[in-house]
Amino acid sequence: MKLRTGLLLGTVFLAGITVGPSFEQKAAPAFMHLLGTPAWAEDAGKTNSAETLRLFTLLGRVMDIVRTEYVEPVSDKDMVTNALDGLVGNLDPHSSYMTEKQYKDMQVEISGKFGGLGIQVQEQDGHVRVVSPMEGTPGARAGIKPGDFITEVDGKSLDGMTLDQAVTKMRGKPGTAITLTILRAKAPKPLKFTITREMVHIQVVRSALYGKVGYIRLNEFDDDAESAMHKAYDKLKAEAGGKLSGLILDLRLNPGGKLDQAVAVSDDFIAEGEVVSTKGRHPENNHRWDAKGTDITDNLPMVVLINGGSASASEIVAGALQDHQRAILVGQRSFGKGSVQSLIPIPGNGAVRLTTARYYTPSGRSIQGLGIAPDVPVKESKDDEGIGYRESDLKHIITNTGGTHGKAPSRTDLPPMISTVKETPPDNWPTFDITKPDTDYQLQQGLRVVRAMAGMPPGNLPGVATTASSAKGGAPVPAVPHAPR
Template identity: 60%
Template sequence: MRFRTGLLLGGAFLAGIAAGPQISQLSYVGGGLTPHALAESLAKDSDSPAENFRLLSLFGHVLEQVKANYVEPVSNRDLIINALNGMLSGLDPHSSYMTEKQYGDLQVQTKGEFGGLGLEVQGEDNHIRVVSPVDDTPAARAGIKPGDFIVAIDGKNIDGLPLDEAVERMRGKPDTKITLTLIREKTPKPIVVTMTRAIIHLQVIRSALYDTVGYIRIAQFNEETAPGLEAAYRKLKAESHGRLSGLVVDLRSDPGGLLNQAIEVGSDFIRNGEIVSTRARHPQDSQRWDAHGTDITGGLPIVVLINGGSASASEIVAGALQDHQRAVLVGEKSFGKGSVQTILPIPGDGALRLTTARYYTPSGRSIQGLGIVPDVTVHESRDDPAYSIREADLAHIIKNQGGNTTKPPPRTDLPAIAATIPAEPPANWPSFDPTKPATDFQLQQGLKIVRAMAAGPRSADAGTGTGAVTEASRHE
């Protein structure tokens, strides 16, 4: 099958994506059923042709009753799209039906440029929850955080509003104002923020140099991620005049994206061995991807920062680097999304985003519902984590199954300083300001660890990235 395969937080849309064409009118074919036959059809669990006919007749009967008796007129299109959404969202949180417009939005998102606020949102129990603000956008500068709930737009309540309608209200012409009212956990009063809409050029890669340690931030996995990462590393190497001693890769609050980009990023740091494998319903559709034989850093020590907002594609990269003991993971447990979604276009009628496989880290782990536990736990602040919603908290999640272990290979290579790293900032630590790296406690601890790794002895095969994963621990 030649479909784009991505790892996306299901139902998430970026506020302000350019609109596409409307979906064409849908029709239905239905028949009538008596109340007794309706109950009998629901009670049966069979895929026989006769049972399928009865269930389709049930659907037609319900549609006719709603059309005839609902308090307000409603179109066939709205009813059937709602039915499609219900059918797919009832399977798992990441499967969904996309109209042509929504499918167009997704295609724009993966190419890295869109208009609006730079705010990724998701529907949850008839509420709109923030998945993540995009770096260096109006939403990020306004201080919106993952886990915030948007309850009003320009003073008008949006509770119960469908996700696509809420996103549509947040879109608008650049340089126009918009006010969002937010509810944040453990904040007693609603938070009101006013922003100016803008054309968002999604900066998926940012970099900085701290003495001789390079820092690369990956905000999302789209078509620009792997090329951008490689360019950023070349830039850091040039800025350090070839004296780069280590690297911090920041995957915090990275909601994921395209599977192929996760594979490419993992292959940039792991020289040999498996990056990730997937198992689908049909064995012939299962796949495994191996590294390309090149580590762009030549074996430099690496620290990877993760938190509860690190999901899907970012978890694939973190899991591969952890299993191969190629990097030390620092921060908080990740989101725990271990499934793969395939985009199945329907010509003229949008697309399905359907969960088609589970993925497994090189050691055979499925992190579905579990997340990745860092090698060194470091909390962002002394307060309880603000990002409290993870895969395990969502409805209808798929089971964690098929893995041969739930834990990464045991580590014996951590630097001695790792045992001395505090789990939270001291009481006098300044409030976090994203424009001031010195206030980023997790980053500062990551820099300490990578500097200790750079100063310590390095084995001759430091760049192979294969020591912890043996043939016996892999799965086919």
């Protein structure tokens, strides 16, 4: 089977970041009337063509009314583009029509050759909301936070703009300044941030060594995600003297990317069995991927960190490792995007990004609109309400169908110590700072869980004396030796 898409983006756009660096594209089908006879005309006599013709006549009449009666002149091109926006964009949150310019802009974004802020943003109820500023980017350094609403760019309101239009306004040449007006929960008045755009290059993989436990953060599933992750693992293993006691894979705020990379990353940890399957309207969209009989860690105890920003490709990996009971999931419920998109170019007229299949975890569940529940629920902070919107909160989402059930298979492999893992951090827990791992409550609880899985004392949280020992015995394991790199 030739997969029509490798696109598994989460529902975020990025102001200066690439999510999916390349796509397997499919040639435009015959129904594109700009390239040949429309399918509805070819099918005359086979279906209710009279009704189809009536509807196209209605479209033409409305265009005539707009052309002659609207307060200002409107070109046929603009009317058709607006019609195509509604035709495709109202199907579901992940399908859209792109003009030739928008398509070229997307290709520029994929190349990474543009300036931006490094902010993941999402449309919510007609507003632009920040999902997350990416680590080390201008937006993060300026103090933009998840949950912020961007209301103005350089003093001009974003009201009435599409998400694409808002993101375009935030992009620009490196070295140029931009001022964002932000509405933030509990802030008494709007906040203004003046930020200098930069060439934004995402470090896809970051790693750290905590005692004998390896830590790998995967920020997106680009073309090199699996190879970069594999190299990071090999480096951590060498730094640990050739043997790790456990591994943490951090998929928090990872919006997705390439399907083949999600499969490859899962395959690195699952020795055999199904990784993921897809089902669509056409047989060519139905496929199943199986592990190839290798586990690069030789069944090392493993924890996966997830949250509401873990979407799509991230959910494929988390779901596969959870269903196979290969890793324990710690954190919060994931986003819930269980669909696959095809990118179909229309030469000279842009492209269509279209939802063509649903995907299913190895146990047969569809996480569409539901997300993946962690095995060990842990909040980021005491007053953390999580990412307050997910797939289920978006308009026109596709239904959850075809799955066997909504819950993961029951687990019998959880260490008894999970009863001591508190979902909420203590009152004196420090404010979360991604550059300071000892403030990361989810990470610290994940370290305790993976140490227990490895038969090591789980140890205490930072600030409290720990009795955890390294694999060689004797020496205390530092809770946080250094920040991820």
